Amino acid sequence: MNHFLTIEGLTRDDLGSLLDDADEFVEVLHRPIPKVPALRGKTVATMFFEASTRTKMSFEKAAKALSADTMSFSPGTSSLSKGESLKDTVLTIKAMGTDAMVVRHTATGAPWRIAEWIEQPVLNGGDGAHQHPTQALLDALTIRQHFGTLDDLKIGIVGDIRHSRVARSDIQAFSTLGADVTMVAPRTLLPVVPEVFDAAVSEDLDDVLSDLDVVYVLRVQAERGGASVFPSLPEYTARYGVTKERFSRLKPDAIVLHPGPMNRGVEIEGAVADDPRALILDQVFNGVAVRMAVLFRLLGGEHAE
Amino acid sequence: MARVMDGGDVDRAIRRIAHEVLERNRGSDDVVLLGIQTRGVPLAQRLAAALEEIEGEPVAWGSLDIGMYRDDLDRRPKRPLGATDVPVSLDGKTVVLVDDVLYTGRTIRAALDALADLGRPNRVQLAALVDRGHRELPIRPDYVGKNVPTSRDERVTVSLVERDGEDGVIIETRDPA
Numbered sequence: 311m312n313h314f315l316t317i318e319g320l321t322r323d324d325l326g327s328l329l330d331d332a333d334e335f336v337e338v339l340h341r342p343i344p345k346v347p348a349l350r351g352k353t354v355a356t357m358f359f360e361a362s363t364r365t366k367m368s369f370e371k372a373a374k375a376l377s378a379d380t381m382s383f384s385p386g387t388s389s390l391s392k393g394e395s396l397k398d399t400v401l402t403i404k405a406m407g408t409d410a411m412v413v414r415h416t417a418t419g420a421p422w423r424i425a426e427w428i429e430q431p432v433l434n435g436g437d438g439a440h441q442h443p444t445q446a447l448l449d450a451l452t453i454r455q456h457f458g459t460l461d462d463l464k465i466g467i468v469g470d471i472r473h474s475r476v477a478r479s480d481i482q483a484f485s486t487l488g489a490d491v492t493m494v495a496p497r498t499l500l501p502v503v504p505e506v507f508d509a510a511v512s513e514d515l516d517d518v519l520s521d522l523d524v525v526y527v528l529r530v531q532a533e534r535g536g537a538s539v540f541p542s543l544p545e546y547t548a549r550y551g552v553t554k555e556r557f558s559r560l561k562p563d564a565i566v567l568h569p570g571p572m573n574r575g576v577e578i579e580g581a582v583a584d585d586p587r588a589l590i591l592d593q594v595f596n597g598v599a600v601r602m603a604v605l606f607r608l609l610g611g612e613h614a615e
Numbered sequence: 616m617a618r619v620m621d622g623g624d625v626d627r628a629i630r631r632i633a634h635e636v637l638e639r640n641r642g643s644d645d646v647v648l649l650g651i652q653t654r655g656v657p658l659a660q661r662l663a664a665a666l667e668e669i670e671g672e673p674v675a676w677g678s679l680d681i682g683m684y685r686d687d688l689d690r691r692p693k694r695p696l697g698a699t700d701v702p703v704s705l706d707g708k709t710v711v712l713v714d715d716v717l718y719t720g721r722t723i724r725a726a727l728d729a730l731a732d733l734g735r736p737n738r739v740q741l742a743a744l745v746d747r748g749h750r751e752l753p754i755r756p757d758y759v760g761k762n763v764p765t766s767r768d769e770r771v772t773v774s775l776v777e778r779d780g781e782d783g784v785i786i787e788t789r790d791p792a
Contacts, residue, residue, distance in 0.1 A: 327695050330695055330696070331695060331696045333698075334680065334683075334696040334697075334698065334699065337698075337699055337700075338683070338699075341732060341733060342734075343732045345732070346683035346684065346729075346732065347683070347684060347728065348682075348683040348684070376683075606683070606696075610682075
């Protein structure tokens with residue numbers, strides 16, 4: 311593995327071994343001193359060309375818990391606003407000395423393009439509506455911690471799947487790990503060609519609710535045009551919102567996940583988000599562990615002193 | 616290929632080390648055994664069983680993976696991380712690190728770093744089933760199953776029932792071809 315760009319093409323064993331390593335980093339993060347020297351002397355640059363709080367901070371925390379140094383880049387305050395090209399920005403940061411770049415970009419494929427320009431590993435922190443592979447790993451880890459396995463679990467991904475890179479990566483990861491995935495959304499928010507996904511389709515949440523082991527609630531993404539494809543937010547909530555009433559119809563051991571940031575009262579009711587069976591903060595915690603696993607896999611074996 | 620220990624030798628070595636641990640520490644109170652992944656772990660478990668058999672009291676044992684602490688990650692084949700499982704607080708305890716083969720000492724150096732992150736034992740001791748020499752660091756074992764003089768181009772392989780189906784230690788010459 312030279313880069314970590316996509317879930318596509320990873321085997322069940324590839325995913326399983328990354329999750330196994332992540333389990334060990336969960337143990338590290340629970341220690342009184344949650345830090346190991348594995349990447350001492352390495353530098354990880356986080357380059358988020360699109361806004362992010364949790365993913366950027368999570369990667370930085372992961373790098374630091376492995377004793378790597380971090381450099382970060384924010385487009386608002388950089389020379390990009392003076393007209394510098396993406397390639398020049400990347401080569402400049404490379405010249406400063408970095409051992410890996412974590413990239414988020416609004417353009418699909420940007421991390422692949424950057425991986426052609428530099429020999430250091432590139433990690434995809436989310437590109438357009440395409441892939442968000444570390445999110446899929448942290449979601450899979452959270453589900454595996456709860457159920458022990460993903461095999462034969464029924465997972466419903468509810469909401470704006472069409473504009474969601476999380477959904478794309480999650481569907482690939484969950485189905486590769488043996489789960490049965492159903493995409494639940496109004497037709498306007500389903501993928502244009504749902505058949506290319508390894509998942510069933512439903513337009514009626516109430517129809518599938520009682521079968522699900524995992525309800526994966528996606529955010530309504532106004533910034534990607536989501537709000538213009540259904541009549542109103544209250545109507546969306548009425549048909550697809552995970553309300554307290556819908557939550558009460560789930561299996562007693564079913565769990566609720568959400569990648570954040572949440573719109574409370576829209577796709578998820580506040581009381582559901584705060585229920586112990588909503589593992590949303592576990593997802594955040596696990597995000598650090600899976601990013602440690604990926605950084606360790608990519609950097610742990612090279613140029614070590 | 617030379618067999619330097621068979622199953623009986625391994626058993627006797629573990630039992631002798633158990634007696635030495637008890638003698639040195641005046642019993643097994645406050646002793647915690649930590650096996651270094653991978654073959655140190657079943658050895659630690661067996662040593663714990665031997666101690667319990669003699670003293671009649673269970674002895675805490677766990678596992679330590681030093682994959683995150685090695686200083687030579689680039690020179691070794693990558694292997695998946697093993698479990699680090701420390702069953703009790705190490706503060707104030709006597710930790711006995713358990714490994715199958717003691718060689719350069721770099722694994723033990725890494726294990727000591729890992730220990731420092733996990734707690735503050737009163738003392739740390741080292742038990743190895745085989746000491747094959749060629750230390751590169753100022754590290755010495757407290758308990759040795761067997762001293763086996765080797766040359767650097769020989770390979771020492773420890774087999775344990777739990778992982779390999781049988782107990783034994785063999786020496787081979789590396790890459791005879």
